[in-house]
Each structure stands twice: as C-alpha cells, then as structure tokens.
Amino acid sequence: xxxxxxxxxxxxxxxxxxxxxxxxxxxxxxxxxxxxxxxxxxxxxxxxxxxxxxxxxxxxxxxxxxxxxxxxxxxxxxxxxxxxxxxxxxxxxxxxxxxxxxxxxxxxxxxxxxxxxxxxxxxxxxxxxxxxxxxxxxxxxxxxxxxxxxxxxxxxxxxxxxxxxxxxxxxxxxxxxxxxxxxxxxxxxxxxxxxxx
Amino acid sequence: xxxxxxxxxxxxxxxxxxxxxxxxxxxxxxxxxxxxxxxxxxxxxxxxxxxxxxxxxxxxxxxxxxxxxxxxxxxxxxxxxxxxxxxxxxxxxxxxxxxxxxxxxxx
Numbered sequence: 480x481x482x483x484x485x486x487x488x489x490x491x492x493x494x495x496x497x498x499x500x501x502x503x504x505x506x507x508x509x510x511x512x513x514x515x516x517x518x519x520x521x522x523x524x525x526x527x528x529x530x531x532x533x534x535x536x537x538x539x540x541x542x543x544x545x546x547x548x549x550x551x552x553x554x555x556x557x558x559x560x561x562x563x564x565x566x567x568x569x570x571x572x573x574x575x576x577x578x579x580x581x582x583x584x585x586x587x588x589x590x591x592x593x594x595x596x597x598x599x600x601x602x603x604x605x606x607x608x609x610x611x612x613x614x615x616x617x618x619x620x621x622x623x624x625x626x627x628x629x630x631x632x633x634x635x636x637x638x639x640x641x642x643x644x645x646x647x648x649x650x651x652x653x654x655x656x657x658x659x660x661x662x663x664x665x666x667x668x669x670x671x672x673x674x675x676x
Numbered sequence: 677x678x679x680x681x682x683x684x685x686x687x688x689x690x691x692x693x694x695x696x697x698x699x700x701x702x703x704x705x706x707x708x709x710x711x712x713x714x715x716x717x718x719x720x721x722x723x724x725x726x727x728x729x730x731x732x733x734x735x736x737x738x739x740x741x742x743x744x745x746x747x748x749x750x751x752x753x754x755x756x757x758x759x760x761x762x763x764x765x766x767x768x769x770x771x772x773x774x775x776x777x778x779x780x781x782x783x
Contacts (some may be wrong), residue, residue: 499714538750593750595757604749604757604765634729634738640745645727647696647720650706656720661692666770668686670679670736670751671696671727 499523500592502611502619509615511580516551517591517611520571527596527603536566537605541574542589542627547613550575567592575617579611586613591627642667678759680714685763689770693717698725698733715755739771 502519509515521537543564549563551574565572588612596604608627609619616621625638636642644659661667679693686693694717701721709770710719710737722728734752739745746769749762 595761635732636745638729638745642739642743647722648703649720651704656718666691666741667739668691668693671731671733
C-alpha cells in the first residue's frame with residue numbers, strides 16, 4: 480500500500496521537514512450505492528517523532544462533501560468522533576465510503592492533518608489540508624488549512640481573525656480583567672485549557 | 677503546570693498570558709485556587725460561557741500585537757503538545773514578523 484501511494488504523494492511539509500502527507504482515491508469509477516475506499520498516508524520525516532512532542536499521534540479530520548458518507552466503524556478512542564475525526568495510528572489508513580446521487584461533480588473530500596513533531600532539527604507544529612477529488616484514481620492536491628474550522632462551530636476564531644476585547648471576573652472583590660488592556664497592544668497567549676496552568 | 681515553567685520565556689518576549697477557565701467556580705474561592713496552581717498570570721472566569729462561541733476550550737491562541745489570531749494550538753488531552761514547543765512556534769512567528777518589518781523598512 481505504501482509503495483503504491485508514495486509516488487503520488489506530492490505534498491512535502493514545510494521547511495526542512497521531509498514529512499509527507501498524501502491521499503489517493505482507489506481506482507475505478509465512483510458509483511452511487513457501491514463501496515469505495517481512499518487511502519491517507521502520513522510519513523514523519525526520518526528521525527522525527529510525534530510522541531516526543533507530547534502528542535500521541537497526528538490527528539486527522541475529514542471534511543466530507545454532500546453526497547459522501549464515510550462507513551468506517553467507530554472505535555473507542557476517547558474524544559475522537561470516528562469516522563470524521565481520528566488519530567493517525569498507522570502510517571497509512573484506508574477509509575471506506577459510499578456516495579449517493581447528490582454528489583456534485585468536482586466535489587472533494589478535505590483532509591486536515593494536525594501534528595506536533597520533534598526531531599534533530601527542533602520541533603514543528605504542522606497543520607495541512609489536502610483536497611481529494613471524489614474520482615477514481617485521483618490524487619490529493621494541497622488545500623488551505625485556514626479553510627478548515629478549528630472546532631465544531633463555524634463561529635470559532637480562525638487564523639487571521641481579529642480578536643475583540645472582553646471583560647471577565649477574576650475573583651470576588653478583585654477588579655474584573657479587561658482584555659482590552661492587552662489586545663492590540665501586546666502579543667497575547669490565551670489558553671482556555673485548564674490542565675496547562 | 678507546564679505553562680508556568682515557560683512563563684519567563686513568554687515574558688522575555690513581552691507576550692502576555694491569560695488563562696480562561698470555563699468551569700463552574702465559586703469566585704470567593706478563586707484566589708485560593710489560583711494560589712494552589714501557582715499561576716502568576718491572570719486567570720479569568722467565563723462563568724456564563726460568553727467566549728464559548730469564539731474560543732474553543734480545547735485550543736490555545738496566539739494573538740499578535742495588532743490583535744490578529746496568528747496561531748491556534750490544539751490542546752486536548754489526546755494531542756497535548758509540550759509548552760516548550762508551543763513557545764518555540766510563537767517565537768518563530770515573532771522573529772519572522774520582525775524580519776519582514778525590517779526588510780519592509782529597508783525596501
């Protein structure tokens with residue numbers, strides 16, 4: 480599987496990182512009601528490791544167009560909603576799907592990979608999107624990761640959005656915190672996840 | 677705890693840190709809780725989930741001095757990165773910005 484896929488993987492990830500991310504639709508005409516598959520592969524650069532950076536595995540989100548239904552059986556992975564979100568636990572995964580008559584011509588499946596990698600040349604945070612045409616034998620082309628939502632809701636902030644200030648309480652008897660004292664004046668790291676502080 | 681270990685590195689680049697808690701909390705006990713974590717940065721409480729439509733609680737955000745979101749880091753427990761790595765990514769962005777500004781100035 481890997482040897483047949485790799486020559487078609489055209490997206491080398493940024494900078495000096497030789498990691499590759501690619502996808503390919505199985506050969507054969509796409510027909511409504513029939514079972515089909517596509518293969519996704521992520522190969523970290525030699526010497527690069529996801530686990531050393533604190534993350535168990537790269538994370539894959541699938542942005543599926545109307546007319547396509549993924550048919551993979553859910554697993555028990557906590558926090559992952561298979562088939563639309565999954566950890567890349569193997570270098571190459573085959574994902575089954577079916578289509579119906581509502582599939583538009585030229586439709587693509589978006590594949591968004593997020594990974595933290597560490598290696599000899601330092602660490603990298605990767606987020607890349609591929610567009611895989613729903614056409615037999617098609618290879619994926621690079622897409623724009625910023626077209627992908629960062630969570631379940633479209634209102635969520637995305638890269639390039641401007642943040643407005645907010646005021647929230649700190650504690651009883653303490654002046655509320657006004658983010659406007661920072662936003663637009665200094666760089667800010669804002670975390671909403673308790674386990675990190 | 678990891679974030680506190682990187683706090684001085686953030687400060688060295690004049691990057692403010694704000695932690696938003698979206699958990700239920702008794703505000704009269706908030707100082708006690710903050711003392712327990714040892715956090716030296718503001719910990720604010722989004723009790724009414726006012727920020728929830730914009731900020732996903734499993735992500736962290738790097739916002740530049742112009743108020744623009746430049747990087748988003750997934751922080752959920754199955755893909756938690758080291759804070760050292762997150763800091764390196766932010767630092768690289770700021771250095772690239774400085775270089776671009778310098779080149780624009782020279783041009």
